[in-house]
Amino acid sequence: MAQLMYRQAVAAAIAQEIERDPTVMLIGEDVGAGGGVFKATEGLFERFGPSRIWDTPISEQAIIGTAMGAAMTGIRPVAEIMFSDFLATCWDGIANEIAKMRYMTGGQVCMPLVIRCANGGGVHFGAQHSQAVENWAMAVPGLKVVAPSTPADVKGLLAAAIRDDDPVVFFEQKELYAQTGEVPEDEYVLPLGQANVLREGADLTLVALAGTVKTALETAERLAADVGQEAEVIDLRCLVPLDVQTVKISLAKTGRLVIVEENPRPLGWGAELTSILVEEAFDSLDAPIIRVTTEPIPLPSSPTLERLARPGVERTLEAIRRL
Amino acid sequence: MAQLMYRQAVAAAIAQEIERDPTVMLIGEDVGAGGGVFKATEGLFERFGPSRIWDTPISEQAIIGTAMGAAMTGIRPVAEIMFSDFLATCWDGIANEIAKMRYMTGGQVCMPLVIRCANGGGVHFGAQHSQAVENWAMAVPGLKVVAPSTPADVKGLLAAAIRDDDPVVFFEQKELYAQTGEVPEDEYVLPLGQANVLREGADLTLVALAGTVKTALETAERLAADVGQEAEVIDLRCLVPLDVQTVKISLAKTGRLVIVEENPRPLGWGAELTSILVEEAFDSLDAPIIRVTTEPIPLPSSPTLERLARPGVERTLEAIRRL
Amino acid sequence: MVQQARSATDIGVPDPEGIYREMLRLRHFEEKAYELFLDGHVNGTMHLGVGQEAVAAGAAATLRPDDCTLGTYRGHNHVIARGAALDASFGELFGREIGLCKGKGGSMHLTSVEHGHYGSYAIVGAHLPIACGTAWSAKLRGADSVTLCFFGDGTTNIGAFHEALNLAAVWKLPVVFICENNLYMEFTPIGEVTAVPRPAADRASAYGLKPIVIDGNDVEVVYAGIAEAVDRARRGEGPSLIEALTYRHKGHSRTDPARYRPEGELEDWMTRDPITRFVQRLQEAGWNASDLERIEREVIEEVGAAAERALASPPPPESELFTDVYCAGETSWRS
Amino acid sequence: MVQQARSATDIGVPDPEGIYREMLRLRHFEEKAYELFLDGHVNGTMHLGVGQEAVAAGAAATLRPDDCTLGTYRGHNHVIARGAALDASFGELFGREIGLCKGKGGSMHLTSVEHGHYGSYAIVGAHLPIACGTAWSAKLRGADSVTLCFFGDGTTNIGAFHEALNLAAVWKLPVVFICENNLYMEFTPIGEVTAVPRPAADRASAYGLKPIVIDGNDVEVVYAGIAEAVDRARRGEGPSLIEALTYRHKGHSRTDPARYRPEGELEDWMTRDPITRFVQRLQEAGWNASDLERIEREVIEEVGAAAERALASPPPPESELFTDVYCAGETSWRS
């Protein structure tokens, strides 16, 4: 085990896969000599050189299209779109081309590529650099969607995403880049689509993803300390494939469920999870499923306002009181 | 009253507003001399000429940006993006600029513009020309979202959208363009955000939008004929503002609710509606809320498969049986 | 500069009969497709390439099997010229099991990876960056295969065009961008919405490329022009942008009557029909009319039989609905 | 062609003292902002325009109050040059109530519609089409106001650039696109990712426009070059694209140490600092040093006092969270 920062785990996963598979390539703006604006690819250019690490112009459509053309013809590109907000600048390539090509051609192509991006708020970057848009990707059939909450998960899930034969949008939590954690030094790959039960509890279930996992865990501790209730905390890790089963099992036990998600309302991922549970586990529900989300507004840059807008421990506790 | 086709109602609304307000402009590809690929703007160029009707190059980003710049400075543009699928080619302008500018500037600008597009399947155009993506727009705070189901609603709601000071994405149902209906000949404007109860019933509630309204109504008739159950049918008409109140009142009466939506799973608009109702009307629920959606796949072009993929009367009846 | 065809006796393509037959196959495929569209057999929409056959046939003749091509919704010509079976091509238009894409793609998405044709794309401009990717891939894999990317004049005004051309030039990618300038984007004359007279060639210098305009209705000129660019690309000398002047005889799509055309324009271009011209060239070079007619009869028969086979194919089985979304073989969005 | 400044005696700007003072205000605003960033008062990120003052100040001097400007995240210079208050500008960086955008925008989105500045945009290229819109609007309203749109060299490779330039040219819009070529897109030298040596000027002909390159560190040259383009636009003669050569003294953002610069490059450009050069010009023209120094002291005081006022302003009230999403004044997504 090594102590790595979340961002170093990104580089570690890419390095592991580049070494293992000669077809893995990294492509993006300033991912090479610059090491990435978040330093998430630092050291890779020095180690693997320009034949594996490709700096591009500011041309998100070209980055995504190039990754797609390469993926169809034997390469496994890892494309960086610097901020997840910028997925909008190449959304056609992602949602209409990459996600659909396999189906439209009756399975003539595979699309083994990863689109990495920095997602979420908390760093006061304002409305165009702080969005949590994992719901945008989840809404497009044909994409897989991953959003890890720890350095170890970053390494294991990014490696899995690179090896996966389907296109994966990989959301790195901006706010967590500097967070450290234990990461296996040896080859490390996790399966996609397996939620992680991070804390057991019988009184209620908290479902979280990426940046809200910490919020859910803190809330659970507060809850235990304040009112002696034990919350089960589930880190979904992936939105597609969505591990409904793990959530259902927990709900069957607790009967009460709160979702903590960073997507703004309306239509964050918690809405689909709620809908599935209502359809398929209605009898398990002892109380309404409550969602704690970012407010339905563009994210303000002022820290005072940004804090209010995002889901936090206080708002989660308040939601639990409403159960 | 006049008998108009859905597409003629589009032109009628634009004509009404162009005549009323000298700042209303239509802009898009082939909207002018060509009359629009769906003939939805036919006759406008002949009537109002090139000073009000602006043909553009194939430059969706330029269309949307131009509309935005004009909207901030005293114009009310109606921008056509031919197929809603193509919103992806200018999603940055829509989701990151238009939707956020008012907020980011602390209210220094208004954004009175409409983005019209042809939405939905049923015409065998394949995966890139058949999507129902009203959920994409609903997921972006700052946008309003309208999707009419009848020629009269087209006229009234499009007029309202043009007069509204906020940006509105207006989804025209491709499949309905040739459908006729009574449309008021005089000035006609409907309020945004008011659902329409199209059929009363005490046994269950069917919620629909745009193309699925017909499906819901047919299902209700079948249900009445087959098993004597009376379904209340609600046409939401708008997703933002979302008329939750009308749905809640119906649910309080019927206790059972099925949503018929054309968005593919996951994360169609019905997910948010479900989540709101679960949070706020849990005690009204005598049964799970079931969603009938397009299957979670890109839309196939073969009519045989396309029919199976989209929500229809049979699948809706089957969902009702599961209540 | 519109180049002229070469001298009258030697035909400037390697296999004149093959090229002739290919252009006829494209032409008769489209005519038959139109006929069957009117009869209700084609689902959705359809965009014909009648009149533009010289570009697809001439271009395909410059390629090796391992080269890649990408085209548009007006893409029947291109996939067939690469070798896709006619019955499977028809079948895709009709939404049948026999279809190139099992009926899931439709007229706008004909694809035959088996023949190096990596797709027909229906969102204008989208495939230009993708062509950069197939070209980049060849470079990465150390293969000397080349990518050809076909698109229309209207496509030169969309952002993806710009990003793709710049990246291709910066990375010296083995890709040839071929703009089929048929004068119209849908119903609008291209000149009305473009800042320069030659929508592609007048942009070449923005990417450090040479402006190249060729007569797209002269298959020998097409062959020569594209072969040169393909050779350059194969030698590692980077991308080219070629503007081929041509014309579509039919409307934009479906049954568009094309009323926006000035009077006499179609008639004028009919005199420059690429097939008629090539027939003249062949006859001048000594081919005899009865042979040429026999070939055409053979092609008509081939096309007709292919259409019959496609019409006889059943619709895709219902079980196909959920396959091909993810590699695992079903809609595995839930685990 | 890099043009040279005009003769030594008459200063080529209408109000030399005003221009001098403006450039100093921009410079000292940025220096102060940097100092306060290091002290933790600036939230999020920040991109400084130190070294590029001549472009913003020279350009603003060519405009009328009813003209529109649009800039980028590196946009402090531009909004201040249009007349935005220094305290409100600082306040926005600090996320305070006094901020130009009530603290909701932040450093990257400084906007002052009151002064004709229609926003700072943080997604590269996004505002070029928007500038077409403000220009189109003027045309539609029969106003003869002009739009100026500022952006960087790296922005010339994104699709929105292409679409905006073409539309502006086709519709002959009264807009002047000003590329501030400061040699870098973030950490990458622009030449490494661009197919032509001059990222903007070498693309002008793709839109039927004249290539224009000016010395962006000579405020007189900037003024003259932009004034000519603004006049053209105002006369209805359409858009221009101007490439102004300049340099940012600081890193790309925040505390970027800019290690990617070759040795000596910064020092070289410091000798061409736009303010130092203008001071020399003024002195050659007879201005005396003590006056110039007095003006600078006044400006430093003005900037310092403005920063103090901003720091004294409270954060926005919590009630601001939900305002300004929709015109109705709350988050009216539900009715």
Ligand SMILES: Cc1ncc(C[n+]2csc(CCOP(=O)(O)OP(=O)(O)O)c2C)c(N)n1
């Ligand atoms: C991004 C996008 N915008 C608009 C359309 C609608 N559309 C389909 S074909 C076409 C015209 C394309 O013209 P051109 O590139 O000249 O090709 P041609 O049809 O003449 O072969 C348009 C506007 C589209 N498919 N994609």
Ligand SMILES: Cc1ncc(C[n+]2csc(CCOP(=O)(O)OP(=O)(O)O)c2C)c(N)n1
């Ligand atoms: C679409 C998009 N891609 C990437 C970025 C990240 N980014 C911010 S500034 C920048 C460099 C811009 O370079 P240039 O246009 O030369 O402007 P400069 O910063 O030099 O003023 C990049 C890549 C962005 N903001 N938007």
Ligand SMILES: [Mg+2]
């Ligand atoms: Mg064309």
Ligand SMILES: [Mg+2]
């Ligand atoms: Mg720069």
